[in-house]
Amino acid sequence: MFKKIRRFSSKVTKQDSDTEDFYHEPGTLPGTIIIDADASPSVIKLIDYDQTNAIHKQLATPEECAVYLDTESVSWVDVSGLGSEDILQRLRTVFDLHPLVLEDIVNVPERPKVEDYEDQLVIIARMVLPKAKSNGFYSEQVSLVLGKHYLLTVQEEPERDCFEPVRARIFKNKGIIRKQGADYLAYTLLDAIIDGYFPVLEDYGEHIEDLEEEVIVRPTHRTLLKIYQVRRELLQLRRAIWPQRNAIHSLIQDGNELISDEVRIYLRDCYDHAVQVMDMVETYRELASGLMDVYLSAVSNRMNEIMKLLTVISSIFIPLTFIAGIYGMNFNTEKSPYNMPELNWYWGYPMCLALMAVIAGGLLFFFWRRGWLGNTSSLDD
Template sequence: MARKPFHFFRAEPPANVEIPPEEDDDDNYLDYFYDEQGTLPGTLTIEADAPIPDIILIEYDKDRAVRLNLDSPEAFIPYLETPTVSWIDVQGLGDENVLQRLGRVFGLHPIVLEDIVNVPQRPKVEDHDHQLLLITRMVTPKEDGRGFYTEQVSLVLGKSYLLTVQEEPTRDCFDLVRQRIRTNRGTIRQNGCDYLLYALIDAIIDGFFPVLEDYGERIELLEDEVVANPSRETLEEVHQIRRELLALRRAIWPQRDALNAMIRDRSELLSDDVQIYLRDCYDHAIQVLDMVETYRELAASLMDVYLSSVGNKMNEIMKLLTIISTIFIPLTFIVGVYGMNFNPEASPLNMPELNWYWGYPACWAVMIGISAFLFGYFWRQGWFKNFSSVDD
């Protein structure tokens, strides 16, 4: 096969493939794949809307780097035993025949191929014969900064190759790694496949930080909103953030355990230098997990603050109604008394003030005086202060 110059660009999905609406990703935040009852081991479950696989090969050493679009998995066979580093990136899971052939080319166990294709799986690491399988969750922030996209990335490390399988061909967080290979920046082209594995893992872990920064800003805005002006929309936003943070926790927690297993159970495919770099990835995973737990606690406290704010708002309303009712109680008593049908001509004791010349103005003066007295008394007691609002 003739080699083409290495051009760095994002692969576009085939024109005849319909990419599912991105809004549907929200519904899969908390899902894990499970086999139907009675399914044979190694059965591949292909989703109807999964993109057709696009197979990209990046081959490099310290002197050169080339990028090839492969028409079939078998086209990679000549590169299996080459001394160069071969990174084959499969983007899309929409063709069972191609995936089965891919498994035969790389000698993947049917259970391994099942874990790669039947998504989403729980992140994990498995050491097979001359191969190291790592399943991870990759997140990328949405364009509007509200939420994230998530997909499974499977990495299979061999002696001279690294196989990566992604769900979607339209987005990932590997652009900087590809750029480092193309421009020979850093030491990535001076190292082997295990260093490339570390670089991709590091990119996946670091991809959590922009997402968490968006959640930090959203939580900060919600803290002011739940105190100053809590509403139904505020409650829905808090609930959505708690749900998404739970999905992030489910993604990063098992990845931390997988990295720990890679460091603890030394594989013959990982050099000592790469083991040190993996420890740095593990530290980043711990940092991400700490941030996720912190934001989850803040989101939980926002729910309590929201309930308290709504309760305080209701108390202010009840206090205002109580003040109005208290002022009108004596006034109602007075007009109720003078609304009785006593005949003043029958007895001099039957409401003689009804015949006074200044009786009506005097009644008004007494009612206004009582109202003013109660209003002033409540004012001095501080009943008119709003205790539910906070100054900016």
Template sequence: MTQRHFPGSKLATRSNDDDDDEDLFEYFYDEPGSLPGTLSIDEDACPSFIVLIDYNESHANRVTNLTADACTPYLTSDSVSWLDIQGLGSEDILLGLGRIVGLHPLLLEDVVNVPQRPKVEDYSDQLLIIAQMVMPKPTEDGFWIEQVSFVLGKSYLLTFQEEPERDCFEPVRARIRGHKGKIRQAGADYLAYTLLDAIIDGFFPVLEDYGERIEALEDEVILNPNHQTLEKIYQVRRELLALRRSIWPQRSAINALIRDGSNLISSDVRIYLRDCYDHTIQVLDMVETYRELASGLMDVYLSSVSNKMNEVMKVLTIMSTVFIPITFIAGVYGMNFQYMPELTWRWGYFVCWGVMIAIAASLCFFFWRRGWFEDSRFAKHD
């Protein structure tokens, strides 16, 4: 499995093992001396298979497990052909598809050698768009992050995913099947916008989960801060930083699609991309807000721990202050000198106890008047 996941207390990159503590923000780089266009396929990558959705205003056909050669007629048809390549583990399929579609070797290298930084590159008759897709884990905290690459042609769109059957594109597929909206009347550029918009909208459920986690951490930090709380705060901060590193370059990539004039994207679709760009800004604002809240939680945690220690020191100080004069009196009358006038008093023992109790009560009353008991551990229990 090549998909990066962010589970529980360990954050891993490109690994199956939750206990692997690899670089959280790893990006792909070529080994020194390697030839340009060299494909580096991860040994754990899922096998590739091609899913085709060919549609126009009158029909929509879905074909699974296509071979690379069988895709040729669809690339030159008048309808829109969406070739979804799920899995990046089959080099022969990827090279064959690259040969048939005419993918530049550097383009195919960026698609296969994951993860890449989100970006947009124009290859004249093809447009490469690399994005990062996140999905919440259904049964535990955290999220999956996966690279999705788009290759936009005049009448076709290729999407390359690391993992099969786990993405946020199902609503788009349903709209194509159900002939909803204007997707069946539009071209491949509108399909690319729709999928990009689905990727950006996929950040919102993940961020909603982090909003709830931060709210729960706020209560925990105030009421019962402990070492596990600190670990949770640190984990949330790292995961939010990973989200920021995913969405920040995607903002620049979408902005490049709007700003740079490509003949593969119509002016109408650029207007829709503006809305996608606005959603990206909203996601980035939420990420920054939650990062600030998480950083504030760290400060609150340290303050809570310090206050907790101050409460303990206050209790010890009160107890010490109360027992110091009592210890002094007990020490004086424990010296056993022969000529001590109080030793011969009949009521000396009881008077000594009375004086000690009076001193302790007076000190406690004094501390109570000064408000020392209001925030102490004992006052909270009362």
């Protein structure tokens, strides 16, 4: 049987986390699949198109796909949800999938990769989408099975994906997508998946800028938690895009007959986008790590400002306390003319207060001329 290790962050839910890992116990039967109890029911949708026509419909049974697999038109079978084991097993029969392919598709998350199964090419990818009302992102596995005239895609969740622009291009007959084969369709979906990382990273760029200002102006313990959260989520993005970049590179280099030379040229552009995403992720990770040093410096500077203020106050009151201490001593002026004769002066008390004020003012002026009263850690500086 399978066991699953789950580690969650506070921003990424179970469906969003790409830090879950499956591992086999010794003796596990290869091809065993595990259906999560909370997985969405499987829904099958078909888009079949050629240069002149395009149809879109929802299929009631997996067997309805069979008539479209050997036609000259391109058939895109999109399965959303991994909660129906019966449907998934029947799809395996219809598409003649290897048991290990179904295992990779169902037992998510799987490391992004490319597998060659003679007349089929299996591509495992990870799709991310930004959350609309909060920081963080949704993440799910997308599995692509490429045949000669068909493409089977399997998604974890039916509610969201980044393929709507591709569907619009098919039905509106924009570009060359309806003049190309199933390999070009696979490229467009991979390109949409890679491009989906850019809005997520744009949100993280803005979030890091806000954190930089917060770290400098008003660092708190909550700021530290935010920095840790950003670093953890960027690590999840790195774990998703790094093997995905290598998988796209292998599609370009392996020379599989299911991918034409023309499509390989397009895949090179997709690979460049993946490299760009990887560079952005690494840059933001370095910025997030640098924020930790800035936070520690800001907290240290804030403590120094507090200690400086306390030191200035203490320095002013030390001589005043000295004067008050002297005149607090009980000397009898009748015994000696040197026992504080000023205690009997008519203006003795006002003179003492005036002396204290002059000393305090003089110290403040001295500190000001030395620049010790300025705020050396302001945002403008």
